Amino acid sequence: MNFDWNYLFSLALYPDFWRATALVAWLGVLTWVIGTVLGFLLALARQSALRPVRWFAKTYIWLFRSLPLLVLLIFVYNLPQFAPSLSPVLSVPFWAGLIALVISETAYLAEIHRAGLISVDQGQHEAAHALGVRPVGKYRHIILPQAIRVALPSLGNEFITIVKLTSLVSVISLAEILLVGQRLYTRNFMVIETLVAVSFYYVLVVSVFGLFLSRIEKRLDIARMTGAEISVPAAVATEAPATARRVSDEVVVALDRVRKDFGDKRALADVSLKVNKGEVVSIIGPSGSGKTTLIRTVNALQDIDAGRIALDGADWISAEGNYRLAPDFHGRVTRLGMVFQSFNLFPHMTVLQNVTFGPRYHGSGNTDALRVAAMGHLARVGMASHANKYPHQLSGGQKQRVAIARALAMDPEIMLFDEPTSALDPELVGEVLQVIESLARDGMTMIIVTHEMRFVSRVSDRVVMMENGHVVADMTAAELEASPVDSRIRRFMLQG
Numbered sequence: 001m002n003f004d005w006n007y008l009f010s011l012a013l014y015p016d017f018w019r020a021t022a023l024v025a026w027l028g029v030l031t032w033v034i035g036t037v038l039g040f041l042l043a044l045a046r047q048s049a050l051r052p053v054r055w056f057a058k059t060y061i062w063l064f065r066s067l068p069l070l071v072l073l074i075f076v077y078n079l080p081q082f083a084p085s086l087s088p089v090l091s092v093p094f095w096a097g098l099i100a101l102v103i104s105e106t107a108y109l110a111e112i113h114r115a116g117l118i119s120v121d122q123g124q125h126e127a128a129h130a131l132g133v134r135p136v137g138k139y140r141h142i143i144l145p146q147a148i149r150v151a152l153p154s155l156g157n158e159f160i161t162i163v164k165l166t167s168l169v170s171v172i173s174l175a176e177i178l179l180v181g182q183r184l185y186t187r188n189f190m191v192i193e194t195l196v197a198v199s200f201y202y203v204l205v206v207s208v209f210g211l212f213l214s215r216i217e218k219r220l221d222i223a224r225m226t227g228a229e230i231s232v233p234a235a236v237a238t239e240a241p242a243t244a245r246r247v248s249d250e251v252v253v254a255l256d257r258v259r260k261d262f263g264d265k266r267a268l269a270d271v272s273l274k275v276n277k278g279e280v281v282s283i284i285g286p287s288g289s290g291k292t293t294l295i296r297t298v299n300a301l302q303d304i305d306a307g308r309i310a311l312d313g314a315d316w317i318s319a320e321g322n323y324r325l326a327p328d329f330h331g332r333v334t335r336l337g338m339v340f341q342s343f344n345l346f347p348h349m350t351v352l353q354n355v356t357f358g359p360r361y362h363g364s365g366n367t368d369a370l371r372v373a374a375m376g377h378l379a380r381v382g383m384a385s386h387a388n389k390y391p392h393q394l395s396g397g398q399k400q401r402v403a404i405a406r407a408l409a410m411d412p413e414i415m416l417f418d419e420p421t422s423a424l425d426p427e428l429v430g431e432v433l434q435v436i437e438s439l440a441r442d443g444m445t446m447i448i449v450t451h452e453m454r455f456v457s458r459v460s461d462r463v464v465m466m467e468n469g470h471v472v473a474d475m476t477a478a479e480l481e482a483s484p485v486d487s488r489i490r491r492f493m494l495q496g
Protein backbone atom coordinates (compact mmCIF):
# COMPACT_ATOMS: atom_id res chain seq x y z
CA MET A 1 0.00 0.00 0.00
CA ASN A 2 1.52 3.36 -1.08
CA PHE A 3 1.68 6.49 1.02
CA ASP A 4 -0.54 9.09 -0.69
CA TRP A 5 1.46 12.33 -0.56
CA ASN A 6 -1.09 14.23 -2.64
CA TYR A 7 -3.82 13.40 -0.18
CA LEU A 8 -1.59 14.41 2.74
CA PHE A 9 -0.76 17.81 1.20
CA SER A 10 -4.43 18.39 0.41
CA LEU A 11 -5.13 18.11 4.15
CA ALA A 12 -2.96 21.19 4.72
CA LEU A 13 -5.80 23.21 3.25
CA TYR A 14 -8.68 21.22 4.71
CA PRO A 15 -10.90 23.85 6.40
CA ASP A 16 -12.23 21.50 9.10
CA PHE A 17 -8.67 20.89 10.31
CA TRP A 18 -7.95 24.62 10.55
CA ARG A 19 -11.24 25.17 12.41
CA ALA A 20 -10.35 22.31 14.77
CA THR A 21 -6.82 23.70 15.24
CA ALA A 22 -8.24 27.09 16.23
CA LEU A 23 -10.62 25.32 18.60
CA VAL A 24 -7.80 23.31 20.22
CA ALA A 25 -5.62 26.42 20.55
CA TRP A 26 -8.51 28.35 22.10
CA LEU A 27 -9.46 25.51 24.45
CA GLY A 28 -5.81 24.99 25.41
CA VAL A 29 -5.10 28.68 26.05
CA LEU A 30 -8.33 29.16 28.02
CA THR A 31 -7.63 26.08 30.16
CA TRP A 32 -4.05 27.17 30.72
CA VAL A 33 -4.88 30.78 31.62
CA ILE A 34 -7.79 29.95 33.94
CA GLY A 35 -5.93 26.99 35.46
CA THR A 36 -2.81 29.11 35.99
CA VAL A 37 -4.76 31.78 37.89
CA LEU A 38 -6.81 29.29 39.94
CA GLY A 39 -3.72 27.14 40.48
CA PHE A 40 -1.87 30.14 41.92
CA LEU A 41 -4.70 30.79 44.37
CA LEU A 42 -4.74 27.11 45.28
CA ALA A 43 -0.96 27.14 45.82
CA LEU A 44 -1.38 30.13 48.16
CA ALA A 45 -4.20 28.30 49.95
CA ARG A 46 -1.87 25.31 50.34
CA GLN A 47 0.51 27.58 52.30
CA SER A 48 -2.21 29.32 54.29
CA ALA A 49 -1.90 29.68 58.04
CA LEU A 50 -5.54 28.59 58.33
CA ARG A 51 -5.81 24.84 58.69
CA PRO A 52 -9.22 24.39 56.90
CA VAL A 53 -7.97 26.38 53.90
CA ARG A 54 -4.79 24.31 53.76
CA TRP A 55 -6.79 21.13 54.13
CA PHE A 56 -9.16 22.12 51.29
CA ALA A 57 -6.26 22.88 48.95
CA LYS A 58 -4.44 19.64 49.77
CA THR A 59 -7.60 17.55 49.30
CA TYR A 60 -8.42 19.24 45.98
CA ILE A 61 -4.94 18.61 44.63
CA TRP A 62 -4.90 15.01 45.85
CA LEU A 63 -8.36 14.24 44.43
CA PHE A 64 -8.08 15.78 40.99
CA ARG A 65 -4.57 14.55 40.37
CA SER A 66 -5.78 11.04 41.14
CA LEU A 67 -8.84 11.16 38.88
CA PRO A 68 -8.35 10.30 35.18
CA LEU A 69 -9.38 13.21 32.94
CA LEU A 70 -11.51 10.90 30.81
CA VAL A 71 -13.65 9.96 33.82
CA LEU A 72 -14.01 13.63 34.77
CA LEU A 73 -14.94 14.59 31.19
CA ILE A 74 -17.71 12.03 30.91
CA PHE A 75 -18.89 12.88 34.42
CA VAL A 76 -19.13 16.63 33.72
CA TYR A 77 -20.79 16.07 30.31
CA ASN A 78 -23.43 13.84 31.89
CA LEU A 79 -24.08 15.95 34.98
CA PRO A 80 -27.24 17.51 33.44
CA GLN A 81 -28.90 14.11 33.94
CA PHE A 82 -28.97 14.97 37.65
CA ALA A 83 -29.08 18.75 37.36
CA PRO A 84 -31.03 19.66 34.19
CA SER A 85 -30.52 23.37 34.88
CA LEU A 86 -26.83 22.87 33.99
CA SER A 87 -27.76 21.51 30.57
CA PRO A 88 -27.38 24.77 28.56
CA VAL A 89 -23.69 24.89 29.55
CA LEU A 90 -22.61 21.31 30.15
CA SER A 91 -24.33 19.81 27.11
CA VAL A 92 -22.07 21.93 24.91
CA PRO A 93 -18.94 19.79 24.40
CA PHE A 94 -16.64 22.83 24.37
CA TRP A 95 -17.81 24.12 27.76
CA ALA A 96 -17.99 20.67 29.34
CA GLY A 97 -14.47 20.00 28.03
CA LEU A 98 -13.18 23.34 29.29
CA ILE A 99 -14.65 22.85 32.77
CA ALA A 100 -13.29 19.31 33.12
CA LEU A 101 -9.86 20.35 31.85
CA VAL A 102 -9.73 23.38 34.19
CA ILE A 103 -10.81 21.33 37.23
CA SER A 104 -8.13 18.73 36.53
CA GLU A 105 -5.31 21.04 35.39
CA THR A 106 -5.73 23.48 38.29
CA ALA A 107 -4.46 20.72 40.59
CA TYR A 108 -1.28 20.22 38.52
CA LEU A 109 -0.70 23.94 37.93
CA ALA A 110 -1.09 24.61 41.69
CA GLU A 111 1.82 22.29 42.41
CA ILE A 112 3.95 24.03 39.79
CA HIS A 113 3.17 27.40 41.40
CA ARG A 114 3.95 25.96 44.81
CA ALA A 115 7.43 25.03 43.61
CA GLY A 116 7.85 28.63 42.36
CA LEU A 117 6.60 30.13 45.61
CA ILE A 118 8.82 27.90 47.75
CA SER A 119 11.84 28.87 45.67
CA VAL A 120 11.57 32.54 46.71
CA ASP A 121 13.94 33.15 49.59
CA GLN A 122 12.39 33.77 53.01
CA GLY A 123 14.48 36.95 53.16
CA GLN A 124 12.25 38.46 50.45
CA HIS A 125 9.21 38.05 52.71
CA GLU A 126 11.18 39.58 55.59
CA ALA A 127 12.34 42.55 53.52
CA ALA A 128 8.73 43.20 52.48
CA HIS A 129 7.61 42.98 56.11
CA ALA A 130 10.32 45.42 57.18
CA LEU A 131 9.09 47.90 54.55
CA GLY A 132 5.54 47.63 55.88
CA VAL A 133 4.23 45.91 52.74
CA ARG A 134 0.99 44.00 53.35
CA PRO A 135 0.46 40.44 52.03
CA VAL A 136 -1.37 41.38 48.80
CA GLY A 137 1.28 43.96 47.87
CA LYS A 138 4.05 41.56 48.86
CA TYR A 139 2.78 38.79 46.61
CA ARG A 140 1.96 41.14 43.74
CA HIS A 141 5.19 43.14 43.63
CA ILE A 142 7.81 40.90 45.19
CA ILE A 143 6.97 37.22 45.46
CA LEU A 144 4.89 36.55 42.31
CA PRO A 145 7.34 38.19 39.85
CA GLN A 146 10.11 35.99 41.23
CA ALA A 147 8.06 32.80 41.62
CA ILE A 148 6.68 33.03 38.08
CA ARG A 149 10.20 33.09 36.63
CA VAL A 150 10.94 29.77 38.29
CA ALA A 151 7.55 28.28 37.44
CA LEU A 152 7.35 29.45 33.81
CA PRO A 153 9.24 26.58 32.11
CA SER A 154 7.04 24.03 33.91
CA LEU A 155 3.90 26.08 33.25
CA GLY A 156 4.80 26.08 29.55
CA ASN A 157 5.35 22.35 29.66
CA GLU A 158 1.89 21.94 31.16
CA PHE A 159 0.39 23.82 28.20
CA ILE A 160 1.81 21.13 25.93
CA THR A 161 0.18 18.49 28.12
CA ILE A 162 -3.12 20.39 27.97
CA VAL A 163 -3.05 20.59 24.16
CA LYS A 164 -2.48 16.84 23.98
CA LEU A 165 -5.24 16.21 26.51
CA THR A 166 -7.73 18.15 24.39
CA SER A 167 -7.75 15.10 22.09
CA LEU A 168 -9.64 13.29 24.87
CA VAL A 169 -12.48 15.79 24.54
CA SER A 170 -13.31 14.05 21.25
CA VAL A 171 -15.09 11.39 23.39
CA ILE A 172 -17.81 13.94 24.11
CA SER A 173 -18.03 14.84 20.40
CA LEU A 174 -16.03 18.04 20.37
CA ALA A 175 -14.89 18.53 16.77
CA GLU A 176 -11.23 18.92 17.71
CA ILE A 177 -8.28 17.84 15.58
CA LEU A 178 -8.35 14.11 16.36
CA LEU A 179 -12.10 13.81 15.80
CA VAL A 180 -11.84 15.59 12.43
CA GLY A 181 -9.13 13.07 11.48
CA GLN A 182 -11.16 10.09 12.71
CA ARG A 183 -14.17 11.20 10.69
CA LEU A 184 -11.94 11.39 7.62
CA TYR A 185 -10.17 8.04 7.87
CA THR A 186 -13.34 6.13 8.76
CA ARG A 187 -14.60 7.29 5.35
CA ASN A 188 -11.44 6.95 3.19
CA PHE A 189 -9.35 4.43 5.22
CA MET A 190 -6.20 6.56 4.76
CA VAL A 191 -5.36 6.20 8.44
CA ILE A 192 -1.61 6.88 8.36
CA GLU A 193 -1.77 9.93 6.05
CA THR A 194 -4.61 11.40 8.09
CA LEU A 195 -2.83 10.82 11.40
CA VAL A 196 0.31 12.49 10.01
CA ALA A 197 -1.85 15.54 9.24
CA VAL A 198 -3.44 15.31 12.72
CA SER A 199 0.06 15.26 14.29
CA PHE A 200 1.11 18.25 12.19
CA TYR A 201 -1.74 20.39 13.52
CA TYR A 202 -1.04 19.46 17.16
CA VAL A 203 2.67 20.19 16.72
CA LEU A 204 1.76 23.53 15.12
CA VAL A 205 -0.30 24.68 18.13
CA VAL A 206 2.37 23.58 20.61
CA SER A 207 5.21 25.16 18.61
CA VAL A 208 3.55 28.56 18.20
CA PHE A 209 2.80 28.70 21.93
CA GLY A 210 6.29 27.40 22.80
CA LEU A 211 7.84 30.22 20.78
CA PHE A 212 5.68 32.76 22.54
CA LEU A 213 6.61 31.35 25.97
CA SER A 214 10.34 31.21 25.29
CA ARG A 215 10.20 34.93 24.42
CA ILE A 216 8.51 35.70 27.72
CA GLU A 217 11.03 33.53 29.56
CA LYS A 218 13.88 35.47 27.98
CA ARG A 219 12.30 38.77 28.94
CA LEU A 220 11.89 37.66 32.53
CA ASP A 221 15.39 36.20 32.87
CA ILE A 222 17.02 38.20 35.67
CA ALA A 223 20.52 37.20 34.54
CA ARG A 224 19.85 39.00 31.23
CA MET A 225 18.70 42.17 32.95
CA THR A 226 21.60 44.57 33.12
CA GLY A 227 21.96 48.28 33.64
CA ALA A 228 24.99 50.45 32.98
CA GLU A 229 26.77 52.75 35.38
CA ILE A 230 25.61 56.35 35.06
CA SER A 231 27.44 59.60 35.70
CA VAL A 232 25.93 61.40 38.63
CA PRO A 233 25.38 65.16 38.63
CA ALA A 234 27.42 66.85 41.35
CA ALA A 235 24.28 68.18 43.07
CA VAL A 236 23.05 64.66 43.73
CA ALA A 237 26.42 63.34 44.86
CA THR A 238 26.86 65.76 47.76
CA GLU A 239 26.46 64.18 51.19
CA ALA A 240 23.83 65.35 53.64
CA PRO A 241 25.47 67.64 56.19
CA ALA A 242 26.08 65.97 59.53
CA THR A 243 23.85 67.26 62.28
CA ALA A 244 25.06 67.48 65.85
CA ARG A 245 24.86 64.11 67.57
CA ARG A 246 22.70 64.10 70.68
CA VAL A 247 21.22 61.31 72.74
CA SER A 248 17.93 62.42 74.28
CA ASP A 249 16.22 61.13 77.42
CA GLU A 250 13.21 59.98 75.39
CA VAL A 251 12.94 56.18 75.27
CA VAL A 252 11.96 55.07 71.76
CA VAL A 253 12.21 51.29 72.11
CA ALA A 254 11.56 49.45 75.36
CA LEU A 255 11.66 45.67 75.72
CA ASP A 256 10.14 44.44 78.94
CA ARG A 257 10.86 40.85 80.07
CA VAL A 258 10.82 39.48 76.54
CA ARG A 259 11.02 35.72 76.31
CA LYS A 260 11.38 33.45 73.28
CA ASP A 261 11.71 29.68 73.28
CA PHE A 262 12.49 27.47 70.31
CA GLY A 263 11.33 24.11 71.60
CA ASP A 264 13.53 23.39 74.62
CA LYS A 265 15.97 26.16 73.74
CA ARG A 266 15.38 29.46 75.53
CA ALA A 267 16.72 32.01 73.03
CA LEU A 268 15.63 35.06 75.05
CA ALA A 269 15.27 34.76 78.81
CA ASP A 270 13.14 37.68 80.04
CA VAL A 271 15.27 40.33 78.36
CA SER A 272 14.62 43.98 79.20
CA LEU A 273 16.28 46.74 77.24
CA LYS A 274 15.66 50.44 76.63
CA VAL A 275 16.97 52.49 73.73
CA ASN A 276 16.85 56.28 73.77
CA LYS A 277 16.32 58.56 70.81
CA GLY A 278 19.60 59.22 69.03
CA GLU A 279 21.37 56.37 70.81
CA VAL A 280 23.55 53.76 69.12
CA VAL A 281 23.28 50.44 70.94
CA SER A 282 25.47 47.55 69.83
CA ILE A 283 24.55 44.02 70.79
CA ILE A 284 27.46 41.64 71.11
CA GLY A 285 27.90 38.13 72.39
CA PRO A 286 28.93 34.63 71.39
CA SER A 287 27.23 32.73 68.60
CA GLY A 288 23.82 31.44 69.60
CA SER A 289 23.45 33.89 72.50
CA GLY A 290 20.17 35.35 71.14
CA LYS A 291 21.34 38.60 69.48
CA THR A 292 19.57 38.07 66.16
CA THR A 293 16.43 36.76 67.85
CA LEU A 294 16.38 39.88 70.03
CA ILE A 295 16.66 42.42 67.21
CA ARG A 296 14.06 40.56 65.11
CA THR A 297 11.48 40.77 67.88
CA VAL A 298 11.55 44.58 67.67
CA ASN A 299 9.83 44.69 64.26
CA ALA A 300 7.92 41.43 64.80
CA LEU A 301 9.95 39.36 62.35
CA GLN A 302 10.17 37.07 65.35
CA ASP A 303 7.21 36.53 67.65
CA ILE A 304 7.69 36.31 71.42
CA ASP A 305 6.29 33.99 74.08
CA ALA A 306 6.15 36.46 76.96
CA GLY A 307 6.80 40.11 77.71
CA ARG A 308 6.01 43.29 75.81
CA ILE A 309 7.68 45.82 73.58
CA ALA A 310 6.82 49.52 73.41
CA LEU A 311 7.67 51.88 70.56
CA ASP A 312 7.72 55.61 71.25
CA GLY A 313 6.14 54.96 74.63
CA ALA A 314 3.06 53.31 73.09
CA ASP A 315 2.10 49.62 73.06
CA TRP A 316 3.70 47.88 70.11
CA ILE A 317 3.98 44.13 70.67
CA SER A 318 2.63 42.15 73.58
CA ALA A 319 2.70 38.50 74.59
CA GLU A 320 0.87 38.95 77.86
CA GLY A 321 -1.84 36.44 77.07
CA ASN A 322 -1.85 35.93 73.30
CA TYR A 323 0.84 37.34 71.03
CA ARG A 324 -0.57 40.66 69.77
CA LEU A 325 0.62 43.44 67.52
CA ALA A 326 -0.60 47.01 68.04
CA PRO A 327 -3.69 47.76 65.88
CA ASP A 328 -1.69 50.42 63.99
CA PHE A 329 1.31 48.10 63.57
CA HIS A 330 1.41 48.31 59.76
CA GLY A 331 1.16 52.08 59.84
CA ARG A 332 4.07 52.40 62.25
CA VAL A 333 6.40 49.56 61.30
CA THR A 334 8.12 51.80 58.73
CA ARG A 335 9.44 53.88 61.63
CA LEU A 336 11.86 50.96 61.98
CA GLY A 337 14.27 50.43 59.09
CA MET A 338 15.97 47.04 58.90
CA VAL A 339 19.19 45.92 57.27
CA PHE A 340 19.75 42.17 57.01
CA GLN A 341 22.86 40.04 57.00
CA SER A 342 22.02 38.71 53.53
CA PHE A 343 20.89 42.08 52.07
CA ASN A 344 17.52 40.76 50.79
CA LEU A 345 17.45 43.17 47.85
CA PHE A 346 14.65 42.52 45.34
CA PRO A 347 16.54 40.82 42.46
CA HIS A 348 13.99 41.71 39.75
CA MET A 349 14.22 45.44 40.43
CA THR A 350 17.01 47.88 39.62
CA VAL A 351 18.91 49.54 42.44
CA LEU A 352 16.75 52.66 42.02
CA GLN A 353 13.52 50.62 41.98
CA ASN A 354 14.64 48.83 45.15
CA VAL A 355 15.04 52.18 46.88
CA THR A 356 11.84 53.78 45.56
CA PHE A 357 9.70 50.67 46.10
CA GLY A 358 8.84 51.26 49.77
CA PRO A 359 7.83 54.94 49.46
CA ARG A 360 6.03 54.22 46.16
CA TYR A 361 4.06 51.38 47.78
CA HIS A 362 3.07 53.68 50.65
CA GLY A 363 2.14 56.42 48.16
CA SER A 364 4.48 59.00 49.63
CA GLY A 365 5.20 61.42 46.75
CA ASN A 366 5.08 61.55 42.96
CA THR A 367 7.45 59.57 40.76
CA ASP A 368 9.88 62.44 40.13
CA ALA A 369 10.09 63.44 43.78
CA LEU A 370 10.63 59.80 44.80
CA ARG A 371 13.35 59.41 42.21
CA VAL A 372 15.18 62.53 43.36
CA ALA A 373 14.91 61.47 47.01
CA ALA A 374 16.10 57.93 46.18
CA MET A 375 19.08 59.28 44.25
CA GLY A 376 19.91 61.35 47.33
CA HIS A 377 19.86 58.26 49.55
CA LEU A 378 21.96 56.35 47.03
CA ALA A 379 24.45 59.22 46.89
CA ARG A 380 24.62 59.12 50.66
CA VAL A 381 25.82 55.50 50.55
CA GLY A 382 28.02 56.13 47.48
CA MET A 383 25.84 54.13 45.11
CA ALA A 384 24.14 56.78 42.93
CA SER A 385 26.13 55.87 39.82
CA HIS A 386 24.83 52.27 40.10
CA ALA A 387 21.15 53.31 40.17
CA ASN A 388 20.29 51.52 36.91
CA LYS A 389 22.05 48.26 37.72
CA TYR A 390 20.41 45.13 39.05
CA PRO A 391 21.49 43.55 42.37
CA HIS A 392 23.24 40.65 40.62
CA GLN A 393 25.64 43.18 39.06
CA LEU A 394 26.86 44.42 42.45
CA SER A 395 29.44 43.25 45.00
CA GLY A 396 28.28 42.25 48.49
CA GLY A 397 29.37 45.57 50.00
CA GLN A 398 27.55 47.49 47.27
CA LYS A 399 24.42 45.41 47.81
CA GLN A 400 24.49 46.13 51.52
CA ARG A 401 24.89 49.86 50.89
CA VAL A 402 21.86 49.77 48.58
CA ALA A 403 19.96 47.88 51.30
CA ILE A 404 20.81 50.69 53.72
CA ALA A 405 19.59 53.28 51.19
CA ARG A 406 16.37 51.26 50.73
CA ALA A 407 15.76 51.33 54.49
CA LEU A 408 16.59 55.05 54.70
CA ALA A 409 14.11 55.81 51.90
CA MET A 410 11.28 55.08 54.34
CA ASP A 411 12.62 57.88 56.53
CA PRO A 412 12.83 55.62 59.60
CA GLU A 413 13.40 56.90 63.09
CA ILE A 414 15.27 53.80 64.23
CA MET A 415 17.56 51.54 62.21
CA LEU A 416 18.00 47.87 63.05
CA PHE A 417 21.16 46.23 61.71
CA ASP A 418 21.33 42.44 61.96
CA GLU A 419 24.97 41.49 61.44
CA PRO A 420 25.26 43.75 58.39
CA THR A 421 28.82 42.74 57.54
CA SER A 422 28.82 39.02 58.39
CA ALA A 423 28.16 37.91 54.81
CA LEU A 424 30.87 40.15 53.34
CA ASP A 425 34.41 39.44 52.26
CA PRO A 426 36.81 41.14 54.72
CA GLU A 427 37.88 43.80 52.18
CA LEU A 428 34.22 44.91 51.72
CA VAL A 429 33.38 45.25 55.42
CA GLY A 430 34.93 48.73 55.77
CA GLU A 431 32.75 50.42 53.14
CA VAL A 432 29.55 49.29 54.89
CA LEU A 433 30.78 50.18 58.39
CA GLN A 434 31.70 53.68 57.13
CA VAL A 435 28.14 54.24 55.98
CA ILE A 436 26.72 53.04 59.32
CA GLU A 437 29.20 55.27 61.14
CA SER A 438 28.06 58.28 59.10
CA LEU A 439 24.46 57.54 60.12
CA ALA A 440 25.56 57.43 63.77
CA ARG A 441 27.24 60.83 63.35
CA ASP A 442 23.98 62.19 61.95
CA GLY A 443 22.12 61.19 65.09
CA MET A 444 20.19 58.17 63.82
CA THR A 445 18.93 55.86 66.58
CA MET A 446 20.41 52.44 65.87
CA ILE A 447 20.44 48.93 67.29
CA ILE A 448 23.30 46.98 65.76
CA VAL A 449 24.03 43.28 66.13
CA THR A 450 27.64 42.81 65.16
CA HIS A 451 30.89 40.96 65.80
CA GLU A 452 33.04 43.93 64.64
CA MET A 453 34.48 44.91 68.02
CA ARG A 454 36.61 47.87 66.91
CA PHE A 455 33.59 49.33 65.16
CA VAL A 456 31.51 48.73 68.30
CA SER A 457 33.97 50.73 70.41
CA ARG A 458 34.02 53.55 67.85
CA VAL A 459 30.30 54.12 67.23
CA SER A 460 28.36 52.84 70.23
CA ASP A 461 26.85 54.86 73.02
CA ARG A 462 26.03 51.61 74.75
CA VAL A 463 27.17 48.06 74.34
CA VAL A 464 24.90 45.21 75.42
CA MET A 465 26.44 41.80 75.80
CA MET A 466 24.32 38.65 75.64
CA GLU A 467 25.01 35.11 76.72
CA ASN A 468 22.55 32.19 76.62
CA GLY A 469 19.58 34.50 76.05
CA HIS A 470 20.46 36.81 78.95
CA VAL A 471 21.81 40.36 78.92
CA VAL A 472 24.99 39.90 80.95
CA ALA A 473 26.42 43.40 80.54
CA ASP A 474 25.07 46.79 79.55
CA MET A 475 27.76 49.47 79.45
CA THR A 476 29.05 52.54 77.63
CA ALA A 477 31.76 52.21 74.99
CA ALA A 478 34.23 53.74 77.46
CA GLU A 479 33.33 51.13 80.07
CA LEU A 480 33.82 48.45 77.45
CA GLU A 481 37.31 49.75 76.70
CA ALA A 482 38.10 49.97 80.39
CA SER A 483 36.77 46.52 81.30
CA PRO A 484 39.23 44.39 83.30
CA VAL A 485 41.43 42.07 81.26
CA ASP A 486 40.06 38.99 83.03
CA SER A 487 36.37 39.96 82.59
CA ARG A 488 34.00 37.84 80.45
CA ILE A 489 33.74 40.83 78.04
CA ARG A 490 37.48 40.89 77.48
CA ARG A 491 37.53 37.15 77.07
CA PHE A 492 34.78 37.43 74.47
CA MET A 493 36.59 40.28 72.69
CA LEU A 494 39.79 38.25 72.54
CA GLN A 495 37.89 35.29 71.06
CA GLY A 496 36.33 37.54 68.41
Ligand SMILES: Nc1ncnc2c1ncn2[C@@H]1O[C@H](COP(=O)(O)OP(=O)(O)OP(=O)(O)O)[C@@H](O)[C@H]1O
Pocket: 262, 265, 266, 267, 285, 286, 287, 288, 289, 290, 291, 292, 293, 294
Ligand atom coordinates in the same frame (compact mmCIF):
# COMPACT_ATOMS: atom_id res chain seq x y z
N1 LIG B 1 13.99 29.65 63.95
C1 LIG B 1 14.65 29.00 64.90
N2 LIG B 1 14.31 27.74 65.23
C2 LIG B 1 14.94 27.06 66.21
N3 LIG B 1 15.96 27.59 66.93
C3 LIG B 1 16.35 28.83 66.66
C4 LIG B 1 15.72 29.61 65.63
N4 LIG B 1 16.31 30.82 65.59
C5 LIG B 1 17.27 30.81 66.55
N5 LIG B 1 17.29 29.62 67.18
C6 LIG B 1 18.15 29.25 68.29
O1 LIG B 1 18.10 30.28 69.26
C7 LIG B 1 19.38 30.55 69.78
C8 LIG B 1 19.74 32.01 69.55
O2 LIG B 1 19.92 32.21 68.15
P1 LIG B 1 20.34 33.60 67.54
O3 LIG B 1 20.37 33.45 66.06
O4 LIG B 1 19.48 34.66 68.09
O5 LIG B 1 21.82 33.76 68.10
P2 LIG B 1 22.92 34.82 67.71
O6 LIG B 1 23.50 35.31 68.98
O7 LIG B 1 22.36 35.85 66.79
O8 LIG B 1 23.98 33.91 66.97
P3 LIG B 1 24.96 34.27 65.75
O9 LIG B 1 25.93 35.28 66.27
O10 LIG B 1 25.61 32.96 65.43
O11 LIG B 1 24.10 34.78 64.65
C9 LIG B 1 20.33 29.59 69.11
O12 LIG B 1 20.53 28.46 69.95
C10 LIG B 1 19.60 29.17 67.86
O13 LIG B 1 19.97 27.87 67.48
